[in-house]
Amino acid sequence: xxxxxxxxxxxxxxxxxxxxxxxxxxxxxxxxxxxxxxxxxxxxxxxxxxxxxxxxxxxxxxxxxxxxxxxxxxxxxxxxxxxxxxxxxxxxxxxxxxxxxxxxxxxxxxxxxxxxxxxxxxxxxxxxxxxxxxxxxxxxxxxxxxxxxxxxxxxxxxxxxxxxxxxxxxxxxxxxxxxxxxxxxxxxxxxxxxxxxxxxxxxxxxxxxxxxxxxxxxxxxxxxxxxxxxxxxxxxxxxxxxxxxxxxxxxxxxxxxxxxxxxxxxxxxxxxxxxxxxxxxxxxxxxxxxxxxxxxxxxxxxxxxxxxxxxxxxxxxxxxxxxxxxxxxxxxxxxxxxxxxxxxxxxxxxxxxxxxxxxxxxxxxxxxxxxxxxxxxxxxxxxxxxxxxxxxxxxxxxxxxxxxxxxxxxxxxxxx
Amino acid sequence: xxxxxxxxxxxxxxxxxxxxxxxxxxxxxxxxxxxxxxxxxxxxxxxxxxxxxxxxxxxxxxxxxxxxxxxxxxxxxxxxxxxxxxxxxxxxxxxxxx
Ligand SMILES: Cc1cc2nc3c(=O)[nH]c(=O)nc-3n(C[C@H](O)[C@H](O)[C@H](O)COP(=O)(O)OP(=O)(O)OC[C@H]3O[C@@H](n4cnc5c(N)ncnc54)[C@H](O)[C@@H]3O)c2cc1C
Numbered sequence: 001x002x003x004x005x006x007x008x009x010x011x012x013x014x015x016x017x018x019x020x021x022x023x024x025x026x027x028x029x030x031x032x033x034x035x036x037x038x039x040x041x042x043x044x045x046x047x048x049x050x051x052x053x054x055x056x057x058x059x060x061x062x063x064x065x066x067x068x069x070x071x072x073x074x075x076x077x078x079x080x081x082x083x084x085x086x087x088x089x090x091x092x093x094x095x096x097x098x099x100x101x102x103x104x105x106x107x108x109x110x111x112x113x114x115x116x117x118x119x120x121x122x123x124x125x126x127x128x129x130x131x132x133x134x135x136x137x138x139x140x141x142x143x144x145x146x147x148x149x150x151x152x153x154x155x156x157x158x159x160x161x162x163x164x165x166x167x168x169x170x171x172x173x174x175x176x177x178x179x180x181x182x183x184x185x186x187x188x189x190x191x192x193x194x195x196x197x198x199x200x201x202x203x204x205x206x207x208x209x210x211x212x213x214x215x216x217x218x219x220x221x222x223x224x225x226x227x228x229x230x231x232x233x234x235x236x237x238x239x240x241x242x243x244x245x246x247x248x249x250x251x252x253x254x255x256x257x258x259x260x261x262x263x264x265x266x267x268x269x270x271x272x273x274x275x276x277x278x279x280x281x282x283x284x285x286x287x288x289x290x291x292x293x294x295x296x297x298x299x300x301x302x303x304x305x306x307x308x309x310x311x312x313x314x315x316x317x318x319x320x321x322x323x324x325x326x327x328x329x330x331x332x333x334x335x336x337x338x339x340x341x342x343x344x345x346x347x348x349x350x351x352x353x354x355x356x357x358x359x360x361x362x363x364x365x366x367x368x369x370x371x372x373x374x375x376x377x378x379x380x381x382x383x384x385x386x387x388x389x390x391x392x393x394x395x396x397x398x399x400x401x402x403x404x405x406x407x408x409x410x411x412x413x414x415x416x
Numbered sequence: 417x418x419x420x421x422x423x424x425x426x427x428x429x430x431x432x433x434x435x436x437x438x439x440x441x442x443x444x445x446x447x448x449x450x451x452x453x454x455x456x457x458x459x460x461x462x463x464x465x466x467x468x469x470x471x472x473x474x475x476x477x478x479x480x481x482x483x484x485x486x487x488x489x490x491x492x493x494x495x496x497x498x499x500x501x502x503x504x505x506x507x508x509x510x511x512x513x514x
Contacts, residue, residue: 240464251460253436254489299434300489302466307417307492309430342460398460399453411459414434 003107022187023194028201031227032060034381035219037206037242038235039063041072041182041367042359044189044200045374046232046381048106051196053375054382059198060228062221064205068186071236072367074336076259076293078272078281079368080117080177081142084133087392087404088345093140094389095372096176102371108188111181111286116271118147118156118171120321126276130172137174145173156273158324166277166320177272179283179291185370209246215354216246232357232381234373237302237337239360246353250360251342251398253413256301256335257293257364258310262328264288273321280317282325290328292318296338296364298414306335338364344416345404348376348386349395357381358395363416419485420497424478431477437462438470438484441504466490472500 011018034050036043039061050056061067079099081092098105099112121127127146134144148170153161161168190200201223208220209231218227235242237254265288274281282292294314297306311333318325341347341361346369348359359377362369376387386393392404398411409415417429444454469489475481482500487493 240462241466244463249457249461249463251462253462253464254466299429299487300436300464300469300471301492302489303492307429399456412436414436 022191023200026199026201028060028062028204028221028223028226029058029199031218032199033058033228034230034232035059035226035228036061037219037231037233038070038238039067039190039200039202040070040234040236041186041189041370042236042362042373042377043232043234044186044193045370046234046359046377047198047200048189048193048196049375049378050382051193051198054378056382057197059193060226061193061198061200062204062206062219062226063200063202064222066202067190067200068183071336071338072186072370073183074259074334075182075367076281076283076291077179077182077367078117078177078283079112079180080174080272081140081368082117082119082133082137082144082172082174082177083406084136085404085406086136088406089136089140089142091372091376091389091393092368093137093142094375095369096142098371098375099180099368100176102185102188106188106192108184108191110184110188112178113180113286114176114178115283116173116175117177117274118152118173118271119274120152120159120168120171120276122166122169122277124169127169134172143174143176145175147171147173156269158268159273159322160320163320179272179285182367185367189374206242207245209353209356211246211353211356216356228355230355230357230381232359232377234359234377236360236362236366237339239339239358243351243358246351246356248351248353250358251347251411252361253300253340254302254337255296255298255340255414256303256306257296257338258306258314258333258335259291259293260311260314260333261285261331262290262325263331265290265328268324275317275321278313278317278320280314280321282318282322289331290325296340296414302337304335304337338362340364340413340416342398342411342413343403343405344407344409344413346373346393347395348373348380348390348393350380350384351395417492417494419473419483419494421475421478421483422497422499422502423481427475427478429473431475432473432483433476435472435474438472438500438503439463440472441500468495
């Protein structure tokens, strides 16, 4: 279905009765060239780029629930490319560039809003580390500005600058970062993929793989067997569960991450702000709600809901940073299951089984990666070679010692 | 979550620090010919089950003991807890008589 200004006017005058579903609801075919498991942002983007950029046909996306029911519809919507390590930063900057052209590419309003992100620093050592990070960002072609306390104060006067324990000394600002409407991203890619002939099959859970002489032949699903020459798994928090059905153990633990939204308020926070002395990040949605979050709960979980200690911890972080939000009422909170990898970085690679490919380990930061992850995974599935920005995301990097550990915390997933 | 500490009774999970899968107590044999891959698997790979999970919690804000807690990762229901030293104690096996 196409959108245009004329169409909006026409529908407004005729009671909005002419809008059609944005994608078909097809029956699964007996077999496909490429099957993508998981209809989250990454799976849908992969299918879109496979069809659009790599000219592949006969593609299906299999989703056990409805598309957008996973983390793509549960995140705090922050998009940024302010990483440090060479294995990561060029990939995230590639993603940022794709975000900048996404709505034109999809002709769909994903509400990509480059309102900027500011990472605060509270000590001289942290300032030096951020200066280094800013330089690493420049090397990848990204934008970064180091703000001192006075410059920061002009931009965001409402922070608690003189907190006795964690005085705010400045921030690293990435003006091109921002937020996007998470479901809009899923819907935009789904619609785009569907228009290119991709079958998006919902309520279709993959329950097993058919593997024959080390090669994948297809997948067993709740809607019957579906043959496939290649299978790409992009199931985020379910990565270990799904790959276990192919006999693979992964360097991943599943953890629950919570998100919080306040009642709608007048515009107060223009961009994304992150606390440098605790784990707390906040932005304000276009509807006016403050959207914020913090750490993972910290224990293995598949429950899609968290516990109260983290609620308290996040609220304390918020109060330490900007006491003005203390009287805002919390409207909603929820949890999502994140695929925490052993070094905090993702995996986009082949597996030990021919024709079976893995996209996972996105931790709590894979929303920003959605366009590049889809593009790189499509590149790998189509050409059997990694995309140039994703060469470090190998599954065997743990064995070879080429881990990409931004936080430097080692093989302890709840600390990344 | 309340953890039934075998010595101290029900304790708030907030008093504990979480480490991970209790299989971390089974360090591979460094002298085995496969030690290199064994250690790599030990450090980096996890079963990560959806359901019953045996896991290590450290009672940092309490008696500083390590516990093996059995918990359902789908519901957060805690099914039991024992001291890690007890869990690690080798079960006595009868030596075959010569
Ligand atoms: C609370 C929260 C806040 C976050 N905040 C941010 C943020 O601010 N910025 C950021 O960059 N990232 C953020 N993230 C991380 C980001 O949302 C994820 O990394 C990313 O969405 C994961 O990729 P996905 O969209 O493909 O996952 P999902 O949307 O989870 O897609 C995976 C899909 O696979 C399906 N599936 C699972 N098993 C099967 C099966 N057997 N058969 C078929 N389908 C299956 C699931 O139903 C699901 O729909 C956040 C995550 C959470 C939970």
